[in-house]
Amino acid sequence: MLRRWVRQVLCWRGSRLLRQRLFLAGLFLFTLLVIVARLEAEADLWALESNTLVLQAGFPAVAVNSSLSAKHLGLRLTPPRDVITTPLIQPRPKMAAYVAAQKQKWLKTYYAPALRQGERTPSCQKLILGEEEEQQRGLAFIETHERLEKPPSAYIEDTRNCSRFIRDRGYVMTATAEEREFPIAYSIMMYTGVEQTERMLRAIYRPHNYHCIHVDRKSPEEIMAAMRTIAGCLPNVFVASKLNAVYWATWSSLEALIFCMQDLMAVSGAWKYYINLTGQEFPLKTNLQLVRILKALNGSNIVDASTDPTRTRRWYNNFGPPHGIVPYKGMVFVMACRGFVDYVLHNQVAHDFLQWVRYTDMPDETYFPSLNHNPHLKVPGSYKGPPDTNALTKPYLARYVNWNTNWKDGDGRYIFRFPCYGKRVRNICIYGVRDLPSLTSRKELFVNKLYADYESLTFSCMEQWLLNMTVAEYAGEVHFNTTFYASLDIVRNKVA
Template identity: 50%
Template sequence: MSSKIFVDCRTFVITIITIFFIFYLYLSKFSFFIMTQQTLNKTFISTTSFRLLGVSITENNDIGYYRESPRNVSGMFIKEYKQRTYIRNTAYFLGKRNVSFFNCSRLFESIVTLNDTLYDKFRNERKVSTPQNYIENTRNCSSFITDRGYITHHLTAEERNFPIAFSILMYKDVDQVERLLRAIYRPQNIYCIHVDSKTDDTLYRAIKNISHCFDNVFVLNKRVNVKWGEMSVLEPELLCMKELLTRNKRWKYFINLTGQEFPLKTNYELVKILQAYNGSNDVETSVRDFTDRCVNKTSAPHGIRVSKGAVHVAVSRGFAKFAIYDQRAHDILTWMNKSCYIPDEAFFTTLNHNPHLGVPGAYKGHPETTAMEDSRKPYLARFKNRERPSIYHFTCRGKWVRGMCVYSYKDLPFLRSRRELFANKFHLHTFPVAYECMEELIFNRTRDEFQGKRKFNASWYSSFDFVTNKVE
């Protein structure tokens, strides 16, 4: 009898231990899924860990989990998560970048009028980041980069092998500049930022702190007091160009931006377009409109024909090296500074349209920008809707500021189909819906390209005369 009781007790103890052991394994197996919403968006679980749990996955892949349910995460129910196998860098596209209150897809499809009450609610409730916010948030760079959603992977081999150099000139609105940087950021590219000397020190510290979070972003130490119509507009561009040439030997093209611009193309599309340019330079020019900008034209050095064009360009590395290091470029710049009104609108375009100088990628044809329908020389580096256009005339549905259209959400259907690289200009705080919908558009296009849902054919950009008829 006592022997039987002993056996029963032993069996009971073994059974209890077995139950606890199974329960322990159960908890261990599903402990991976006890996560917060924030962690879900950026957590990877190793291949080895899942093999131990009996999950079969492809070699060199990771498993990611994301919520499909809008409810708060309880962290206890696997049915609330959907499993996907994906390569590591698709984590950038697990979340969505959607604009609150509004359907941007509908705004891009046709011109609509938003409900005033809803629009005011959006403007009042949207979070505005101050320079001080950025100073505080960049104390932990890893969290800042993750929380802000920067893409820190090259995504494609073509993008990795075709780095682009950017300059950004800013004087206000650190939040808009940071969002521009986020939209164009890739780790293989390099970025130079110039902060106007008139800007207060808090803003300068904020953008400096942001740059310290990235190895390929830097802020010029020299701060120029930029004044319209003077050489000071061009000086920071040249300072950035020189620093970019010195710091990185691999970039292929240089694009200069201001803080009020935004891309019309994804980084992948930019790469494909610049590859199609094949070393040619995209520079606006006009000889017809350049009449009395310079005095003593006969004294222009090196037999140049001076022309006029926007300072915003997309030029090859060879062009940049000539502009910075060639003595003839120095001579021309010195002469323009003394002899020309608004010299910033003459330097780049004059270098690109005097082929006898031998500037790499310079245009050999007639130096006059044409309409996009004309296959000779359209200007595609920037889309600018001017109040007094020389070629195009488009309606501005935002507002005119100093002769330039500041885009509103009613301009979105028009902007969506533009073939230029960037658009000028946007005011985030005046027309926030337009800006944030553009962010959504570029993010979604980047995601769709990466996932193979969107194709881009750049052959149209290789057909122009300025591409085929250039200085080699």
Template identity: 50%
Template sequence: MSSKIYFDCRKFIIILFMICIPYYLYFLKFSYFLISEHTLDKTYINTTSFRMIEISNTSRRNNRIKYYRKSLNKVSDMIQTQIKEPKMQKQSITKTFFSRSRNIPIFNCSRLFESITILDVSLYVRFLNKTPIITPQNYMESTRNCSSFITDRGYITHHLTVEERNFPIAFSILMYKDVDQVERLLRTIYRPQNIYCIHVDSKTDDALYSAIQNVSHCFDNVFVLNKRVNVKWGEMSVLEPELLCMKELLTRNKRWKYFINLTGQEFPLKTNYELVKILQAYNGSNDVETSVREFTTRCVNKTSAPHGIRVTKGAVHVAVSRGFVEYAIYDQRAHDILTWMNKSCYIPDEAFFTTLNHNPHLGVPGAYKGHPETTVMANSRKPYLARYKNRQRISIYHSTCRGKWVRGMCVYGHKDLPVLRGRRELFANKFHLHTFPVAYGCMEELIFNRTRDEFQGKRKFNASWYSTFDFVTNKVE
């Protein structure tokens, strides 16, 4: 009798197990799916628990759904959280990224942006005392713990908007001094979906190189070129690091849409969201400075120029499509032109990009079909917006410099802030952190506060003006 009861109990347990196991496997699979989808974005992985697990569901209008979960066993809690997703998402990201102010001490940047103001000497001395210089050794020590470094320095490690996530940008940064200024530039433009290539001039000391390398090791999408070029003005060495970065960026990431090359002495005039909206408005066209009338004696034997090109002059700093970069790196015609320029032209770095972009018969993606000469901004044909450069010589760029002139370029001071705030270019050249630290700090505050306001829905940006130019509508497809 007892054996029969034992048999019946065992049978009952087996049946119960067979009934329950499918449900267990179903919920286990569901839980694993949610986790595995999010592990691609390591920004949110916590070693003790999963907080703010995120999945991407393209079938639901690409919404980013946030979950709050302390235990893998509470699947029902995760499902309930979906109902509160929009409100919870913004609260969580705001608390994480925008809880700390980026305001500089002592000075009121808002007032400095409104009008030209003379700094009080005593306040300026107090400001300098409160702002110690960060040395390469400081960076090598602080980056031993990358998690703390990223948090302490206030990097934005979230894409913030769907548009930014789906429109990654590639950057190169050429530097030769001031690791603290370069790191602060990187922090301002950093987003996890973008990718960054840094070149350190071979003339710099090893401590600076090691410091920026240590910074790059804290991010998967930031790298420093192993090859260090001795960059000399007016020679091909100016262009070589750009081409090296372009090739590496193409190889390392297949998703980025546009390329912007920077120096360590530049700073954005737009937030990352605004950059994305402007580049989307460009719709594959390239923003490249050009002059035909100023290019008269730069090249010898111009009649022998390859592929029937008309050589033009322009700044090496550009905002160009991925297709342009692929052409410059991989197309044989681009190689032929570069080789010829290196042998035949003075200051070849100022000719290569602009010549590719203004000879439409070459078929470079996004190249301009119209007359190449760059115009003033008020002329909708072909302004140059990739960079704001206030040049000392009288030209279409010249305006009052309230900082100081250095080799014909304005280095911006705090009195230039009212002008910088309203400029429509993407970046400004140039800034010297240690000469005008208030101006640099206020620009950081401006971009950070605009980013915060965009995310919180307090600031809107309409990029339609950038889609009206002839270089946008009259381009090589």
């Protein structure tokens, strides 16, 4: 019957017209699919271009003065610009040699994959420079070499001898006078992944900085024990005095940050800036570069905010906020001057607002953005200009985070959407080997997120790159330009 129907249709005198219409409809659908694919590709390209032209305006912020150093760091050689006239510091060859020795200890880990005869580990320098052949080699290497995670029990055993733990793990226990005179306070929230958290801690650690670790009370006891023994071995590292069970988008997330703020304020009056981290992040700047950037900020805070009206639903079930505060939504990651933290902990206005946000959705994404963008409160380091993050005038530099969203600033730029060559988990990019060229050329100060067990060469190469940069700094071979940070609108329009 089907054959008869097809034959009748084909033989029908109007079948030619029908075939023409079907052909045109198919051509239209094909053209539409091509246009959609092209628009998506252009959106990604626009995201990349806006980042390159705006967030990296004047790149490189880092310039090196020898082709040997450029190759070692995985940087393209660029002569210093007019604003870069001297090395970051005067050469300190002994410090450079010390950090270079520490790097070798970072690379000597018993859980590294075993190599077959005649086989070599992929070159991080080539991966950072984006050499396609090496990228393919690196991905194949990851597929054929299992990486074993260092278990919490191994850390508990290793930290029985603290001096040996510090020595064998390659912690950098030295710093310049400029670094020592500008301590940074960190809070680190973690639930799992002792090894990755410890490696991130090692990357940011300096004995004169202060590091508070909040371990989720839901974490297994072995994880809790491992983090306590690690903290017990390192000067100025401690587990928060109060711990709670952290649940996403609830008051518990903000409360955990407050616990560490309280401890950090109590432990020292010397630190200058506060930075909150999680165990799945990594620095994109050396400690000395962080100090220079934070100095350039001159007491201003880096806090994201949005006035998007669709975000207000998270407050719909609450009464009006106190003290005339206009609430804003933003990222939870902040870089705040000490005065901001003091205001949070000791000002009654901040206390009243803290009680208000505790009855809203995602209070951790409301509290800091709102305090920083209501200038009538006169919060130290807060911002007097338009609250919204803007890729040109108010870029969000606390974190390089890559969301697969269509969030745009007022000028139509994608502010958190970039090409992702790793994988996406709940829309967030988990960076992979092919993201290394981007990661090592960003102006943001930290990256979110890296997984040590996903394309593990990515994390290892970031470690090598960071220490190579530190070695080159101390050798006087790196020039760093902070003009971009000093000229930000948040600096020019901060509340004193």
